[in-house]
Amino acid sequence: MVSPSFRALTWKLLRDLWHLRGQMFSIVLVVATGVMTVLTMRGGYESLLRSQAAYYSQTRFPDLWSSLERAPRSVESELEEIPGVSAVATRVNYMARLDLPGLNVPGMGLFISVPDHGAPELGGIVILSGRLPGAASTDEVVISRVFADARGLVLGDSVRAILNGRARDLRVVGTAVSPEHSYSVPPGALYPDDERYGVFWMRRGVLGPLYDMEGAFNEVVLDLAPGADVDVVTARVDAVLDPYGGRGAFPRADQFSHLVLQGELDQNRVMGTVIPAVFLSVAAFLLHIVLSRLISTQRTQIGVLKAFGYTDREVGRHYLAMAAVASGLGTVLGAGAGVWLGGAYVRMYGTYFNFPALNYDFSVTLLATASLVTLGSAALGALQGARSAARLPPAEAMRPEPPPSFEPGPFERLGLGRVLPAAGRMILRSLERRPVRALLSALGVAFSVAILVMGMFMFDGVTFMMDLQFRLAQREDLQVAFREPLDVVVRHELARMDGVTTVELYRNEPARLRAGHREREVGLQGFPMGSRLRRIVVDEDDIRPLPAEGLVLSQILAERLDVEVGDTVDVEFLEGRRAEVLVPIAAVVEDFIGVSAILDRDALDRLAGGPRTASGALLAVHAEARDRLLERIEEAPAVASVQSPAMTLETFQAQLADSLFIAVGFLLGFAGLIAVAVIYNGARISLSERGRELASLRVLGFRRQEVAVLLLGEQAVVTLLAIPAGWVLGYLFSLSVVDSVRTETYRVALVISPRTYMISAVITVAAAVASGWIVRRRIDHMDLVAVLKTRE
Secondary structure (H helix, E strand, C coil), X not given: CCCHHHHHHHHHHXXXXXXXXXXXXXXXXXXXXXXXXXXXXXXXXXXHHHHHHHHHHHHCCCCEEEEEEEEECCHHHHHHCCCCEEEEEEECEEEEEEECCCCCCCEEEEEEEECCCCCCCCCCCEEEEECXXXXXXXXXXXXXXXXXXXXXXXXXXEEEEEEXXXXXXEEXXXXXXXXXXXXXXXXXXXXXXXXXXXXXXXXXXXXXHHCCCCCEEEEEEEEECXXXXXXXXXXXXXHHHHHHCCCCCEEHHHCHHHHHHHHHHHHHHHHHHHHHHHHHHHHHHHHHHHHHHHXXXXXXXXXXXXXXCCCHHHXXXXXXXXXXXXXXXXXXXXXXXXXXHHHHHHHHHCCCCCCCCCCCCCCHHHHHHHHHHHHHHHHHHHHHHHHHHHCCCHHHHCCCCCCCCCCCCHHHHCCHHHHCCXXXXXXXXXXXXXXXXXXXXXHXXXXXXXXXXXHHHHHHHHHHHHHHHHHHHECCCEEEEEEEEEECCHHHHHHCCCCEEEEEEEEEEEEEEEECCEEEEEEEEEECCCCCCECEEEECCEEECCCCCCEEEEHHXXXXXXXXXXXXXXXXXCCCCCCEEEEEEEEEECCCECCCEEEXXXXXXXXXXXXXXXXXXXXXXXXXXXXXXXXXXXXXXXXXXXXXXXHHHHHHHHHXXXXXXXXXXXXXXXXXXXXXXXXXXXXXXXXXXXXXXXXXXXXXXXXHHHHHHHHHHHXXXXXXXXXXXXXXXXXXXXXXXXXXXXCCCECCCCCCCHHHHHHHHHHHHHHHHHHHHHHHHHHHCCCHHHHHHCCC
């Protein structure tokens, strides 16, 4: 049986919710924002992690890789006998040029063998359409899905490839994905270029003989037994393959696609923890402040309820129900929006990483966590507001709350009041008499400004990185990579080509860097002293010369090796004579893409030993001769690939634009909601708190505009004071994001432009103006008699 008191409080709750619908709606939006952020970002990360694990399991993703010159298949048995190895698969793979229409640079394809019968058991692929090549076929291939999509290729189409100097027309019989190529990047490039680079799978009996690999292999992948020591197995594999030109085995952690994907997931884990934590904390703080202030305006009603015999517990339950309704509606709205946005967030990664499927998995645990945080904050805020009024005797609670102090505040005593007009003095006194309330209101607005800054600084950081990399550091027009190292006399042949104005040869050597027990496999890059086409750039005003001796390391690589300038590292070359030398660290620079170990090319020649060779060349060319030059280079059999930094930048910007706009738009939208909710609630609650005072002023002859200035002026002062504080908080938030997303794949530069600060201020001021306009309308329609009769 429902008691009359409970029924009466229920009707009062419904009336209050309707009467305060504006404030309740803004509170619902704050709660929804916090819940939505958690489900979208953290839920998206957990969904990606599960998709990765399922993908790796489905294809039996290897634990160890090694490439080599050539070894007979009989070596497989030696590898299988290594303790800790549970499975071995050998294969043939080669890079080949593709004759693709509509391109002004050569196309490239990575050709990988699959068993003559059946599918690969280790390092498998997922067929998305069609089938594997037929066992007896000599021209059938399976191609990577992204390449097929970018080129508009369908089953039955043909692709012309130059395999070991011979042109062959290959028929597409299937499309597939592989975790080894989930981030498919052409050699020498930084980012995918799916229109001109693809992965091709052919039967081993067809691909092997084309490269004199019949009964041989040049790549091996291994699966390790649980508990196997990766370092020990790696050393044993290297010992077996060294006589066959082994280039050094490397574990899954260093496999390129996995490295990029894992780096992205690690960043996503941090972003999916830090940003939702910030949003949820801000939402919880605002919810607590807003509800405590909102319910404190019902002081008179609480006094009446107590006078009629309602206990403190019944009054507390009533206001807890109000908080629960707002929190519950926000949770439902945030859950629905979070699942929808989470699906879009996960699918966005499918444009960069090649997965067979990416699905968003709803997490009840995340929803429960976010709901409990918001509900707890709402409950604390509601109880705090109700408890302060409930402690008073009913007769005192039913009287309007007296002003906290009639004495001049500190600013007024300093003489500030004498230089302000009457309205200004009233605003100043109101702020001075309730400094904690003003401070908390300003802090709420500052948080929304900070989130705006944190969202937009990513634009600034990426713009700075791209400008640094492609305008200041990489100044060549073309980067040519040779199929095999060539004698340095090739420079003269390139210089004689029509349209070439500058030629700079470079050399790449795979090496293992050791410092104590720490080691990293990297590609040592040798550029000529005084290079004009490739420079070491830290900042626009900080361009470092290449030292004559010693290594220049990326900051993050130096941190991984725990070395600094003046230390030495042991350099073990993984090809050629396999020399092992000690090299000093000449400089450590902060860069933002990948890891680099750079030194003078002549010094690299001396350290590596053997003949002086070049891995490729950097070219500066006349714009009008560029297309003709590309045609000539494409015909050269010694050329493996040609990269254009301008095209790389264009590809990167096209790929980044969508994801960055979505991510930043996501943050800006949430921050805008919080800004509107905070400022609007602050103004509406102030109107409720000061309604009697403002109505009295109207009766005394103040015009509507003058009364509005008193109320909204206070909100304006709070907002203007909050903006600089929000800038400082935004910088600190951005710094925490930068520190948390530093990986070997890329880093984000902490660059916040004045424009970002100004835009965050403009959005906040716009939210304040919009909220002020809504509140001004309520002031204009205020019923003076009704307001003077009651606190409401």
